[in-house]
Amino acid sequence: MTQAEKEQDNGKEKEKEREREKEKEQQRGVKRPIAPPAIPEPPQEQIQSNFVVVIHPGSKTLRIGRATDTLPVTVPHVIARRHKQSGQPRCEDAWLLREGLNKPESNEQRQNGLKMVDQAIWSKKMSNGVRRTPVSADQARAYNCQIRPAVLDSSSRVKWTNTTHHPPYLIGEEALYVNPTDCYNIHWPIVRGQLNVHAGPGGSLTAVLADLEMIWSHVIQKHLEIPLKDLKYYRCILLVPDIYNRQHIKEVVNMLLLNMGFSAIIVHQESVCATFGSGLSSACVVDVGDQKTSICCVEDGVSHRNSRLCLAYGGSDVTRTFFWLLQRAGFPYRDCQLSNRLDCQLLQHLKETFCHLDQDISGLQDHEFQTRFPEAPALLYQVRLGDEKLQAPMGLFYPTTFGIVGQKMTSLQFRSQGDSEDPHDEHYLLATQSKQDQSSKSAADRKAISRPSGFVDGEMSSQGGTGELSDLPRGCGSVGGGGGGTQGEMDLGPAHGESLMGAGEAEEPMSAHLSRKTAIMSQFESKALGLDKAVLHSIDCCASDETKRKMYSSILVVGGGLMFHGAQEFLLHRIINKMPPSFRRLVDNVEVITRPKDMDPRLISWKGGAVLACLDTTQEMWIHQREWQRFGVRMLRERAAFVW
Numbered sequence: 001m002t003q004a005e006k007e008q009d010n011g012k013e014k015e016k017e018r019e020r021e022k023e024k025e026q027q028r029g030v031k032r033p034i035a036p037p038a039i040p041e042p043p044q045e046q047i048q049s050n051f052v053v054v055i056h057p058g059s060k061t062l063r064i065g066r067a068t069d070t071l072p073v074t075v076p077h078v079i080a081r082r083h084k085q086s087g088q089p090r091c092e093d094a095w096l097l098r099e100g101l102n103k104p105e106s107n108e109q110r111q112n113g114l115k116m117v118d119q120a121i122w123s124k125k126m127s128n129g130v131r132r133t134p135v136s137a138d139q140a141r142a143y144n145c146q147i148r149p150a151v152l153d154s155s156s157r158v159k160w161t162n163t164t165h166h167p168p169y170l171i172g173e174e175a176l177y178v179n180p181t182d183c184y185n186i187h188w189p190i191v192r193g194q195l196n197v198h199a200g201p202g203g204s205l206t207a208v209l210a211d212l213e214m215i216w217s218h219v220i221q222k223h224l225e226i227p228l229k230d231l232k233y234y235r236c237i238l239l240v241p242d243i244y245n246r247q248h249i250k251e252v253v254n255m256l257l258l259n260m261g262f263s264a265i266i267v268h269q270e271s272v273c274a275t276f277g278s279g280l281s282s283a284c285v286v287d288v289g290d291q292k293t294s295i296c297c298v299e300d301g302v303s304h305r306n307s308r309l310c311l312a313y314g315g316s317d318v319t320r321t322f323f324w325l326l327q328r329a330g331f332p333y334r335d336c337q338l339s340n341r342l343d344c345q346l347l348q349h350l351k352e353t354f355c356h357l358d359q360d361i362s363g364l365q366d367h368e369f370q371t372r373f374p375e376a377p378a379l380l381y382q383v384r385l386g387d388e389k390l391q392a393p394m395g396l397f398y399p400t401t402f403g404i405v406g407q408k409m410t411s412l413q414f415r416s417q418g419d420s421e422d423p424h425d426e427h428y429l430l431a432t433q434s435k436q437d438q439s440s441k442s443a444a445d446r447k448a449i450s451r452p453s454g455f456v457d458g459e460m461s462s463q464g465g466t467g468e469l470s471d472l473p474r475g476c477g478s479v480g481g482g483g484g485g486t487q488g489e490m491d492l493g494p495a496h497g498e499s500l501m502g503a504g505e506a507e508e509p510m511s512a513h514l515s516r517k518t519a520i521m522s523q524f525e526s527k528a529l530g531l532d533k534a535v536l537h538s539i540d541c542c543a544s545d546e547t548k549r550k551m552y553s554s555i556l557v558v559g560g561g562l563m564f565h566g567a568q569e570f571l572l573h574r575i576i577n578k579m580p581p582s583f584r585r586l587v588d589n590v591e592v593i594t595r596p597k598d599m600d601p602r603l604i605s606w607k608g609g610a611v612l613a614c615l616d617t618t619q620e621m622w623i624h625q626r627e628w629q630r631f632g633v634r635m636l637r638e639r640a641a642f643v644w
Contacts, residue, residue, distance in 0.1 A: 067613035075172035113401030135386030144330035277608030278596035288561030315561035322392035358566030399528035
C-alpha cells in the first residue's frame with residue numbers, strides 16, 4: 001500500500017470516529033455550544049456611482065452629492081422649526097458663542113494668550129532678516145473711533161425669508177434669514193463634530209435625529225432632485241469623525257437605512273477619506289473645521305487609533321477672537337453682536353478676507369467692508385488694522401487666546417462600553433479567551449503596571465478589544481469619542497480586572513495607579529494643545545520610526561479653518577522647530593500639503609468618499625438594509641473599514 005493510500009485510510013477512520021462521538025453525545029444528551037448566526041457575505045454586483053450619494057455632515061456645513069458629481073452641494077447645516085403653539089418661548093442654538101467664555105478667568109487667560117502670540121510674532125524674523133515691529137491697538141483705535149459709515153444704497157436688497165405661508169420648517173440659507181420676530185426655533189444638529197444633544201428645547205437625541213433627517217431629505221429632494229421614494233435604488237456613503245460616538249453613529253445609520261430608505265450604506269472616517277481624495281497613501285491628516293480640529297495618522301487606508309486626537313476649537317473660535325481684537329482696535333460697526341446670526345456671518349466673512357499668517361505683512365493698513373442687512377440701508381465702513389489680522393489665526397497655535405475656561409479641550413478615542421445588540425463584541429472575545437491566554441495576559445499586565453511609569457502600555461489587538469490607550473503622555477481616555485458609556489469612566493478591560501483580583505497585594509497599587517491615571521487624564525483633557533504641538537503628539541503616537549518618518553513627510557491639512565494666506569509655510573516652520581532633534585536628522589523633508597491637486601481643502605474628504613464609491617475593494621463593505629434589519633449594529637463591526 002502506498003503512503004498516499006495509507007493517509008487516505010487514516011483520514012476515513014478519523015472521520016468515522018468523529019461521527020461515532022457525535023452519536024454518543026446525542027445519546028447522552030450533551031449540549032453543544034450554539035454558534036452565533038453567520039453574517040452572509042455581501043453579493044458581488046456592479047455598482048453604478050451615479051446611484052451612490054456621499055454625505056459629509058459638518059458642524060456648520062453639509063456637503064452632499066452623487067459620487068459622480070464634480071462638486072457637492074454645500075448648504076448651512078441648520079434648520080428653523082415653526083413653533084407648534086403661539087406664545088412659545090423662542091430658542092436659538094448659539095453660533096460663535098460657547099460655554100466657558102464668561103468665567104472670571106476668561107479675560108485674564110485671553111490677555112496671557114495674546115502676550116504669548118505677540119512674543120512669537122516678534123521672535124520670528126521676516127524674510128528680509130529684520131524683526132517685525134509690533135503695532136499697538138491704540139494706534140488703530142484713534143483712527144477707527146472717528147469713522148462714520150457711508151450710505152451706499154437706501155435699501156440693502158437683502159430680505160428676511162418669507163414665512164407668510166407658515167412653512168413648518170426652513171433649511172440652510174432660508175433658516176439663517178428667518179426674522180427673529182417670527183415664531184421659529186433655530187437648531188444646528190451637529191456641534192464640534194458630534195450630535196448636538198443638550199438639555200434645552202430640541203436637544204434630545206430623537207429631536208436631533210429628526211432635524212438631520214429633515215435637512216438631508218430636503219437637500220436630496222431639492223438640490224439632487226431625487227424623490228425620496230426612489231432612495232431604495234440608491235446607496236449612501238456616510239463620512240464620520242475619526243473620534244466617533246458609537247451610539248450616535250448607530251442611530252444615524254438606522255435613520256438612513258430604515259427611515260430614509262437607502263438600500264445600502266458604507267460608514268468611513270473623514271481622515272481616511274481625505275487621503276483618498278488627495279491621492280496620498282499615507283499622511284498625518286489635520287482637519288481644521290469650524291468648531292473642532294481633528295488630527296490622525298493614516299497609513300495605507302488605515303487610521304492609527306492611538307494617533308487620533310480631537311481639539312475642541314476651530315475656525316469659529318478664531319472668528320470670535322478676531323471680533324474681540326477688532327473691538328480693542330475701535331471697530332467702527334459698533335452694533336455688532338455675537339448673539340446675532342447675521343453679524344456672525346459678517347464676522348466670518350471679515351476673518352476670511354482680512355486674516356493671514358504671513359509675517360512679512362506688517363504695519364497699519366486701511367480696509368473697507370459693507371454691511372447689507374434686511375430692512376436697513378447698505379453701508380460702507382472704513383477700518384484701519386494692524387497686527388489683529390495675524391494675532392487672531394495664531395490663536396490656533398496658542399489656544400489660551402480663545403479664553404475658554406473649565407471645558408474639556410482635548411479628546412482621544414474612548415473605549416467601547418459595549419452594546420446590548422452586539423453581544424459577540426470584543427468584550428465577549430476577552431471574556432471567552434482560554435485560561436492560558438488570560439493567565440499569560442495577566443502576567444504581562446502586572447509587569448506593565450509595575451513599571452516606573454505606572455501605566456498599562458500599548459493597544460490591544462483587534463481581536464482582543466478595540467484598544468486600551470497608550471502610555472501617558474501619549475494618551476488618556478476621553479468621553480468625546482465614547483459610545484453610550486458612563487461619562488469619564490475608565491475601563492481597563494476584563495482581563496486586567498481579573499489579573500488584579502487574583503493578586504491581593506496588587507489591590508493598593510492598582511487604586512493608586514487608577515487615581516494617578518485619572519488625574520493625569522483629566523489634566524490632559526482640560527489642556528488646550530496648540531495645533532503644532534498636537535500634530536507632533538499625534539505623530540509621536542505612531543508605533544515605528546518608519547511610520548513617523550512617513551507622517552512627517554506628508555502632513556495633509558484639510559477643512560476650512562486654516563485657509564489663511566501663509567498658513568502652509570507658518571505650520572511647516574513651527575513643526576520643524578519643535579520636532580524631536582533625533583528626527584530632524586532622520587527625516588529627509590518635512591512637507592505640509594494644504595491644497596493637493598489645487599483642490600479646495602474643504603471638499604477633499606467629500607471627494608475621498610466619492611472615490612471610495614468607485615473602488616472595487618469597497619464591494620465587501622456595503623451594509624444592506626435587510627442585513628441591518630436582521631443583525632443591527634453587528635454589521636458595523638463586521639463590515640466597517642476601521643475597528644468598530
